[in-house]
Amino acid sequence: MKITNLKLKNYRNCENIELNFNNYKNIIIGKNAQGKTNILESIYFLSCLKSMRTSKISDLIEFGKDNMNICALLEKNSTEIQLNYYIDETGKKTFKINGVKSTIKDFRGILKTVIFSNEDLLLLRGTPENRRNWLDNAIFQIYPLYEDRLNKYEKLRIQKNNLLKSDKFDYGLMDVYNEQMSITGANIVFLRNKYLNEISNIAKIKHLEISNDETLNIYYKTTFPINDNIEQICENYKQALKDNYDEEIRRGQSLIGPHRDDVIFLTNDKDATKFASQGQQRTVVLALKSAELNIIKEKTDISPILLLDDVLAELDDLRQNYLLNSIDKDTQTIITSVDTLLFSKEFLNDISLFKIKNGSLEI
Ligand SMILES: Nc1ncnc2c1ncn2[C@@H]1O[C@H](COP(=O)(O)OP(=O)(O)OP(=O)(O)O)[C@@H](O)[C@H]1O
Ligand SMILES: [Mg+2]
Known part of the structure; x- marks a missing residue:
């Protein structure tokens, strides 16, 4: 266009x-x-x-x-x-x-549009939240319905946090929130992981080309083990919620789920957020943007x-x-x-x- x-x-x-x-x-x-x-x-x-x-x-x-x-x-x-x-x-x-x-x-x-601006460097220099936002916006461009799932999850997370902080704790309500969060959250984790695998394969090649000889590897870091199967993700999520039930109550915080996830970028096998130079960080972001453009083109024509x-x-x-x-x-x-x-x-x-x-x- x-x-x-x-x-x-x-x-x-x-x-x-x-x-x-x-x-x-x-x-x-x-x-x-x-x-x-x-x-x-x-x-x-x-x-x-x-x-x-x-x-x-x-x-x-x-x-x-x-x-x-x-x-x-x-x-x-x-x-x-x-x-x-x-x-x-x-x-x-x-x-x-x-x-x-x-x-x-x-x-x-x-x-x-796909934009590259200085703010995108927050992808590496910023917080896990910056990286999750990038990932969510990229997915939203190709699956517009994804936003509804994110909103639903966010609402549940806020409700559960309010419960965890309230004086009158209700175990029944906690079970309801955990059940709903594990279903909506598993969906989010599944889509993020799928998208990251896809963009990672393209970005790796672009990165090698731009930098001439540097490798890029991208991983999705989650709060429980995952694979490519959505049912299995949901099961593992539920198990992690069970295992952390008392700890969540003790800390008054929701500890398990996609709101705690992060994306790890490795350049030449080292954590790019800590060890990459400014030019190397820019190269990673450019490779990602270029890959993002390819994916939008392929999926939306x-x-x-x-x-x-x-x-x-x-x-x-x-x-x-x-x-x-x-x-x-x-x-x-x-x-x-x-x-x-x-x-x-x-x-x-x-x-x-x-x-x-x-x-x-x-x-
Ligand atoms: N709401 C606003 N109303 C009027 N001026 C604004 C507003 N917001 C930002 N500006 C001004 O717009 C100017 C131009 O900003 P812009 O970031 O586009 O510059 P630029 O040409 O990209 O410069 P650089 O080469 O430094 O990146 C700035 O001086 C900024 O203060
Ligand atoms: Mg400018």
Whole structure:
């Protein structure tokens, strides 16, 4: 798929900007703090209605303004789709597809993107929660129903935690929560493990190619033993809940289940969160993003738009070249950079170049 036109009104420092993306390869350049990342963020936001930088949607509205609009024209399977997201002065949000009001559920996911931004480095530098969020968002892109399961599990987890902390303990209720959590949770563990195995196989190859000779291994770390069989996962889950029954009550915490899981990344057999250099960490994330793009393409038959924010920084010339050369011709790519110096001459052929200054296009 391709985005052909983007209009932003009162989006962060972009008060009024229109960009026409005629090409598959696009580079947005500008000095620091001019609005390059803001533009990528707005495209990402339109795809999943989340920002990679903030959980507060009001942060996206230009300071001093009370309304905001993102409007994009897409080409998807040779049809043109207009997406329009609007926040009015009262704070009300409106979503329109081809001029017709739609629900969040229908709107989200029409535009498919894979983004690489500095925030993604939290995958390695951050907490287990950051890694679980990455995994859940990636799965959600290909199985939209996954979100309902996550929400259901989260609700149960909160209810069980309230029970564990309450003065009036009810064993019957604890058994009900454990039973329900083991069923919903086993589903989550199964899907996460399946997805990780799939992405790990592709990311391994990409990683070897980008780094030239470094290995990447990815494991899913769970609170009880698992395999590929969902019934067995559920059984093991139930057993672990039984084994930890008294301990959970004693500590007043829910200790077993996918909310405690983590993803382990090993580069050259060493824990990448502890031992990988900045460039190596970036390489792991790039290999994952590239693999994520492949999986979305394969499962949905749609080639997502690749959004690369300052991606070349911290990579040596070998890794930079591999990365730029590995982008498929039919994958629309929008890259931000301070200038074009790091790009090879071949890459700069057939690109659209946008210069941004103070939230506007510089002509
Ligand atoms: N809600 C907002 N209203 C107005 N301006 C904002 C808002 N949120 C962020 N900004 C400003 O937008 C400016 C541009 O930010 P952005 O992150 O897009 O810069 P950039 O061009 O990517 O810079 P860099 O090269 O340093 O990454 C910043 O100065 C920031 O303070
Ligand atoms: Mg930036």
